[in-house]
Amino acid sequence: MTADERRPRTGKQESVRVIVRCRPLSQVEIEQGHQSPNRALTRSLYSGEKAKICFSIVSMYPDRGLVELRNPKDLHEPSKDFTFDAIYNESSKQLDLYDETFRDLVDSVLNGFNGTIFAYGQTGTGKTYTMEGKPSVPEERGVIYNCFEHIFQHIAQSRNQQYLVRASYLEIYQVGFYSLLKNSRIVKNLIEDLRDLLSKDD
Structure with missing residues (x-):
């Protein structure tokens, strides 16, 4: 699949696009002895060693924009399938992600359209790396x-x-906005803001 084929449509054609990126094992997980599922299983089978295994419950198919999710409590249960506008697996590169997914959106902003890039996910899933990366390392920006x-x-x-x-x-965490430039704790309380909005409607 070419980069042009997997590149989502521009902001002028689509209101919202959902992109999924799956991260590899972190350095901490590697230092704790975890291994990728295939390697750990193979090593256990042929050497008799007991390896720590991170069970993979997700299979990603970037060419189809498809994610298969398995039940971690019952790996024999049929998987559930989800489709997205674009899928990036553990080996995806920062610049490829930007060029294929976000560059057209920024171009549309420069042409006068509004645009938002919103990273969502639980703690430890790679949001900070995707959004910030390592500025001192060009390929990891x-x-x-x-x-x-x-x-x-x-x-x-x-x-x-x-x-x-x-x-x-800004960072949105639980019920508050946090300003990361001003280092202030809470800019707005989302619950209070919602209550104000509802009271005005009444």
């Missing part, structure tokens, strides 16, 4: 870095136009 590089390259190449770029850096 995340979405935020690549967005800014894209925007400022566009500005540098533009003629007879002025741009104003503003940035805020």
Whole structure:
């Protein structure tokens, strides 16, 4: 499948797109002795050693945008299938993810459309790595870095136009907004904000 074929449609054609990315074992998990399921099972079968196994309950098919999810309590139970706009497995690269999934969205923003990139998932699933990455390592720079590089390259190449770029850096956690630039605890309480909205409707 080519990059163009797996690239989601632009923001002008679709309101919301859902992209799934599955992370590999973390360094901490590797140091604790966990191994990828296939390697651990093979090693146990042929050497008689008892390896720590992270059971894989997810199978990903990027060419079809398909995720198969298995019940960890009963691996023999039939899997449940889910389809998404794009799928990225454990070996996916930061720049490939940006070029194939987000570049068109940022281009549409530069042409006057609104756009949002929203990372969602439980703690430890790789949101920070996907969004921030490691700025000091070019191939591991995340979405935020690549967005800014894209925007400022566009500005540098533009003629007879002025741009104003503003940035805020927020984290949504439980019921609050946290400003990561100002290092403040809570900007707004989501529950109080919702109550205010409902009371105005009454």
